[in-house]
Amino acid sequence: MTWKDDVAGVALLPALTVALPLLLAAQTIEEQEWHLDALDVYSAQAQARGDGVVVAVIDSGVDAQHPDLVGQVLPGTGFGSSKGTDGTTDTDGHGTAMAGIIAAAGRDGGALGIAPGVKILPVASAEREQFTLDVVAESIRWAADHGAKVINMSLGFSSSMTPTLVKAVNYAIEKDVVLVAATGNEGRAVSAPANIQGVIAVSGTTRDGKPWASSNVGADTVLSAPAAGIVTASPKSVYPSGYAEVDGTSAASAIVAGVAALVRAKHPRMPAKDVVNALIKSAKDLAEPGRDATTGFGVVDPVGALNAQLPPVERHPLLPPPKPPTTKPAPTPARTAQRPDVDLGSRMPFIAAVAGGTAVMTGLLITLPAIRSRRPRPQATVHVLPPLSGSGTPPTPW
DSSP states (O other): OBOOOEEEEOOOOSOOOSHHHHHHHTSOHHHHOHHHHHTTHHHHHTTOOOTTOEEEEEESOOOTTSTTTTTOBOOOEEEGGGTTSOSOOOSSSHHHHHHHHHHOBOGGGOOBOSOTTSEEEEEEESSGGGOOHHHHHHHHHHHHHTTOSEEEEOOBBSSOOOHHHHHHHHHHHHTTOEEEEEOOSSSSSOOBTTTSTTSEEEEEEOTTSSBOTTOOOSTTOOEEEEOSSEEEEOOTTTOTTSEEEEESHHHHHHHHHHHHHHHHHHSTTSOHHHHHHHHHHHOBOSSSSSOBTTTBTOBOOHHHHHHOOOOOOSSOTTSOOOOOOOOOOOOOHHHHHHOTTOOGGGOOOOOOOOOOOEEEESSSEEEEOOOOSOOOOOSSOOOOBOOTTSOOOOOOOO
C-alpha cells in the first residue's frame, strides 16, 4: 500500500530577503490554496458547507488538535500500531493533510477545506505494513457502519484487488455511501481500491488545468481534480509551521470527497448513486467529450454538482448493468417423452460469480490473478522540500 505524496513544509516567516519568499510570506495559508479559486469553491460554499455530513478518512490518522481541525474530528478507530486508539493522532501527517483538504475551518488565515462544515471520522494505521487490502476492506465496512456518508481513500495498492475488498465496497454502496479513491502517482494503471467498480477513481490536474503527468490512469478513471502544490494542514510534530504542500492524487481524491460532502449537505435525501451521477454529469471535460482514460469524465465542478438538475438514476452509474436472466430453451416433445419425470423447461442454470481478478487498464483489458498477500510497495519516492525559511526535517517516508 502506498499513500505518500511529495510533501513540502510551509513556513510563514517575515524576515526573508528574496522577493518571491517575501510575497509568499505575505499570504495567508488560505490565500496559497490556489485550488479554491480554480474550482470556485467559495461560490459553492455559499450554497453548502458540508454540515451534517460525516466523511471517513482511511489514512494515517488525523491530528484532532490542529487549530484548523479542532472540534471537527470524531472519535474513530485504528489498526496495526494504532489499534485500540480512536485515530485522532497522526505521526505521519498524511491523514491530517487529507482531512485538512476536506474539512479545515480556515480560522485566522489558516487552511480552508472544501467542506468546512463536515465531521471527519478517522480510520487509522500508523504503520504502512499494517494497511493491507483486507484491512482497508475492514476499514470500509467499519466506516459504513459508523455513520460515514462519504469515504475518502487517498491510498493505493499495486497488487490485485481481493474478493474481500470488492465485497466491502459493495457493502458500503448498499449502505448508501459515496466512495472516493486516488488513482495513484506512478504513471501507470489505476491502483486498488480506485479500480473497483462503484468507487470514484480520481486522477490529478495541474495549476494550468492540464493532466498531472504522474497520475495513474486508465479506463477506471472517473474524475480529476487539482493535485499539484496543494497547501493544507499538517501536525506540528511533522512540520513546525503546521502546514505542508502536497503533490499527488491523494489530494485530488480528498478534493472530490469534499465536493461529494457539499452535495450531500445541500441534498440530504439524495441517494449516493445520484450524488455520484451529479458529480459525473457536471464535470468539466479536459479532453475529448465523454469519459477518457486520463481525466475520466473531467475535472470536478463543485458549483455544477450542487446545481445539477438531473432525474434520479435507477442504478449506480459506476456499476455494470445487471445481467439479464438466462433460461434454457424449452425441451423438445421427444425429449420430454423420454423423461416425463423431469421438468426441463423450469430448470434454471447455476451461475457462479467469481471475484478475485483485477482489470488493469493500459489500453487493453488484462485479467490477472488476485494476490492476497503482498508487501505494500512505495508508490513514489518522497521528495520533501525544505520550508521557505530554510532547511527542514522530513517526516519518515511511507
